[in-house]
Amino acid sequence: MIQITNLDEVDFDTIPIDSFWNTGTEKELKMHRIHSYPAKFPAFITTKALEYAHEKSLETKQIADIFCGCGTVAFEAKRCDIDFWGCDINPVATLIARAKSDKYQSGRLENYYNSIISSYDQIDIADAWYESANERLKYWYNQTNYENLLRLKMAIKEATPNSKYRLFFLCAFSNILKPTSKWLTKSIKPQVDPHKNPADVLQAFKEQYAFMALANKESNLSSKASTEIVTKNLLDPSLDKPKVDMIITSPPYVTSYEYADLHQLSSLWLDFAEDFRELREGSIGSLHHIYNFERELKRLNKTGTHVVFRLIDQHKNKARSVAKYFLDMQQVAKSCYSMLNSGGIALFIIGNTEYKGVKIHNAQHLAESLKDSGFNEITITKRKISNKILTPYRDEQGRFTTDKSGRKIYSEEYILIGRKL
Numbered sequence: 001m002i003q004i005t006n007l008d009e010v011d012f013d014t015i016p017i018d019s020f021w022n023t024g025t026e027k028e029l030k031m032h033r034i035h036s037y038p039a040k041f042p043a044f045i046t047t048k049a050l051e052y053a054h055e056k057s058l059e060t061k062q063i064a065d066i067f068c069g070c071g072t073v074a075f076e077a078k079r080c081d082i083d084f085w086g087c088d089i090n091p092v093a094t095l096i097a098r099a100k101s102d103k104y105q106s107g108r109l110e111n112y113y114n115s116i117i118s119s120y121d122q123i124d125i126a127d128a129w130y131e132s133a134n135e136r137l138k139y140w141y142n143q144t145n146y147e148n149l150l151r152l153k154m155a156i157k158e159a160t161p162n163s164k165y166r167l168f169f170l171c172a173f174s175n176i177l178k179p180t181s182k183w184l185t186k187s188i189k190p191q192v193d194p195h196k197n198p199a200d201v202l203q204a205f206k207e208q209y210a211f212m213a214l215a216n217k218e219s220n221l222s223s224k225a226s227t228e229i230v231t232k233n234l235l236d237p238s239l240d241k242p243k244v245d246m247i248i249t250s251p252p253y254v255t256s257y258e259y260a261d262l263h264q265l266s267s268l269w270l271d272f273a274e275d276f277r278e279l280r281e282g283s284i285g286s287l288h289h290i291y292n293f294e295r296e297l298k299r300l301n302k303t304g305t306h307v308v309f310r311l312i313d314q315h316k317n318k319a320r321s322v323a324k325y326f327l328d329m330q331q332v333a334k335s336c337y338s339m340l341n342s343g344g345i346a347l348f349i350i351g352n353t354e355y356k357g358v359k360i361h362n363a364q365h366l367a368e369s370l371k372d373s374g375f376n377e378i379t380i381t382k383r384k385i386s387n388k389i390l391t392p393y394r395d396e397q398g399r400f401t402t403d404k405s406g407r408k409i410y411s412e413e414y415i416l417i418g419r420k421l
């Protein structure tokens, strides 16, 4: 761990890897795999973060993840019997996070499942429904799978009360939407695969349920700790944020994917939006609303200004979006400071990126933002990204590849910690 006193004296590139943060000691539970979610971080990060807090004599009664994604920290907090508050702007993320961090009686799950299957068999769908379907859904699905998904969604609503059990099954439904569509398998770009043979809806749902039921049995949650998860823009001034002892989070990456686009199938099917692009609004770094670039530039901190000015001549549009991202992250640092109790710790997992040869120093920028927000003890270390994410290249379709002609992605990331003393 390197303590940052003067930012100008820290060379972020040569910070050594700290193997403590590389791997966990226990196997990740199935519950973490009930739904795919890009940019999900490994579950052991939470355990390590709590260990770190303990070493620092911080008693963690309530933790928060301000970008809770699919609920990795939410679920781990529940397992550790710690109260949790999570926020994410993406309704698909919060659906998964809620489904993960609740406990279910196996017998009731099984009864609801059986009722869903029998309702499914009885529901008739007329041809006209496909003809009048949302054009975007017609683009992704053949008529048979569209109709079967519609039938399944209706069966879930018919067979379950409006409760956590319905949410569990809607989460199952959501995770079969990509395999049953023409979406190019494993691609992080919304792209049709004309040669794909989409999975059968009922079969996919049965397998998904079997896995989730097993995950529920395995996790066997008994904790009474409270979990609150809100679907909100963290930077919305009207958002009521709690006071917590610790924040464990990973912010969205700057030159990364548009989350709203990636989750469009779930957003459309679950009626979160008529047009999934609406959901881009408010995302960190999103240029969806009007912003005066020239005027706002003045608010950028030193690291932010340096990066944006390196981009501005040749890549004006990129410079605008990176600037917006940095400005938003400066706000995020302030929000974190105000959410923490005295002595509290905020821990961020954040990677640097590169755009056409220009390094985007996200970690350094956030460290400076934390300092400017009042955090008085800032430390940093680095970890290696394991599993498949280790492959540092992506091909044209956004899939991981070992081919060095692909686009380089980060294979290391920083653990940046700020303490409010």
Ligand SMILES: C[S@@+](CC[C@H](N)C(=O)[O-])C[C@H]1O[C@@H](n2cnc3c(N)ncnc32)[C@H](O)[C@@H]1O
Pocket: 037, 039, 040, 041, 042, 066, 067, 068, 069, 070, 071, 072, 073, 087, 088, 089, 090, 093, 232, 233, 234, 235, 249, 250, 251, 252, 253, 259, 282, 283, 284
């Ligand atoms: C790197 S991901 C977090 C992944 C998470 N750690 C997990 O394991 O699933 C960042 C998240 O930030 C969310 N996000 C982006 N802008 C946001 C905003 N303004 N307010 C709240 N959440 C936002 C995205 O929807 C995304 O889920």
